[in-house]
Amino acid sequence: MFDIENFQQQVISWQQSHGRNQLPWQQSTGELADAAYRVLVSELMLQQTQVATVIPYFQRWLEAFPDINTLASADEDEVMRLWQGLGYYARARNLHKAAKYLAELPEFPASLAELLQVPGVGRYTAGAIMSFAFDQYGPIVDGNVRRLYCRYFAIAGVPHSTALEKQLWQKAHQLTPTSQSRRFSQGLLDLGATVCKARQPLCEQCPLAADCQALLQNRVSDFPNAKAKKAVPSKAGSFLWISQGDAILLQKRPSPGIWGALWCLPQVADDSPLLAGAKLHGEFSHQFTHYKLNAQIWQISAEQYDVNLRQAAPEIWAKPTELAMLGLPAPLKIYLAAKLQP
Numbered sequence: 001m002f003d004i005e006n007f008q009q010q011v012i013s014w015q016q017s018h019g020r021n022q023l024p025w026q027q028s029t030g031e032l033a034d035a036a037y038r039v040l041v042s043e044l045m046l047q048q049t050q051v052a053t054v055i056p057y058f059q060r061w062l063e064a065f066p067d068i069n070t071l072a073s074a075d076e077d078e079v080m081r082l083w084q085g086l087g088y089y090a091r092a093r094n095l096h097k098a099a100k101y102l103a104e105l106p107e108f109p110a111s112l113a114e115l116l117q118v119p120g121v122g123r124y125t126a127g128a129i130m131s132f133a134f135d136q137y138g139p140i141v142d143g144n145v146r147r148l149y150c151r152y153f154a155i156a157g158v159p160h161s162t163a164l165e166k167q168l169w170q171k172a173h174q175l176t177p178t179s180q181s182r183r184f185s186q187g188l189l190d191l192g193a194t195v196c197k198a199r200q201p202l203c204e205q206c207p208l209a210a211d212c213q214a215l216l217q218n219r220v221s222d223f224p225n226a227k228a229k230k231a232v233p234s235k236a237g238s239f240l241w242i243s244q245g246d247a248i249l250l251q252k253r254p255s256p257g258i259w260g261a262l263w264c265l266p267q268v269a270d271d272s273p274l275l276a277g278a279k280l281h282g283e284f285s286h287q288f289t290h291y292k293l294n295a296q297i298w299q300i301s302a303e304q305y306d307v308n309l310r311q312a313a314p315e316i317w318a319k320p321t322e323l324a325m326l327g328l329p330a331p332l333k334i335y336l337a338a339k340l341q342p
């Protein structure tokens with residue numbers, strides 16, 4: 001019969017001796033609100049992003065916004081600029097919204113139910129804050145935990161389907177201990193990231209190997225079931241290059257939306273009359289999760305930029321020296337750096 005306590009103990013002991021305990025978001029001042037803020041920031045940054053990539057962003061973020069109140073009162077442009085390059089910008093907007101909400105509360109929420117009321121906080125982040133900040137019962141299922149549970153229990157199912165997610169969250173609720181939750185949850189994440197890896201898991205080093213169903217059945221590579229591969233569609237995008245002296249025109253992107261609240265070259269419909277007679281200035285492409293953007297940049301003069309055809313969005317003339325202060329989409333930043341070289 002499956003022994004829950006034994007499973008918990010194996011994960012906890014392994015974390016103690018082999019896990020990651022020096023990550024910057026694991027070091028706090030000792031204040032609960034500080035610990036919770038660090039976990040909130042790091043967990044949003046870590047969604048879809050590797051730990052090594054997140055660390056310098058996290059450190060810069062904490063320098064600029066050391067606590068909830070500083071972030072809550074920060075200018076949106078500054079928030080987007082510091083997130084620039086991490087991608088999935090909705091996370092930055094959500095974090096900003098969460099800070100504004102939290103700054104109005106007398107203290108940081110400390111229950112799963114209350115945390116789920118915070119804008120942008122889903123059940124994973126709520127569980128992570130409970131575990132990592134408060135060391136209280138906080139079940140979590142992310143990509144690492146999903147893979148580990150699917151293998152350990154030989155759970156089959158369509159990836160990210162409601163049925164599979166329900167099963168995995170049930171496991172998480174049953175298996176998470178009420179004491180040492182911090183070490184247990186961190187142990188699951190560390191095992192998933194460093195031992196039960198997506199490719200070539202190190203089963204010979206795994207503390208759970210003796211009871212791992214996928215390993216016992218010699219079917220480790222069958223779990224988690226593979227996603228059906230879909231062809232990623234491509235979309236064209238037309239952008240305008242309008243300069244005046246050494247300044248170029250940038251427009252703030254609508255939010256929510258792709259690159260929402262970031263500064264970008266004005267985008268127009270591919271059949272816009274503004275493109276009649278425009279000269280091709282350059283091209284770049286960028287891979288989003290659901291499609292690939294093939295951007296074409298068209299040069300027109302400031303006089304050709306017909307006021308009647310403009311979108312109602314904030315615009316600025318930015319000089320090359322000012323670009324570093326603005327939140328720009330990463331591929332545009334690269335494009336501008338190449339084109340504006342002295």
Ligand code: SF4
Pocket residue numbers: 148151152195196197201202203204206207208209212213214215220
């Ligand atoms: S034994 Fe292998 S497959 Fe099973 S949980 Fe450990 S690393 Fe993953």
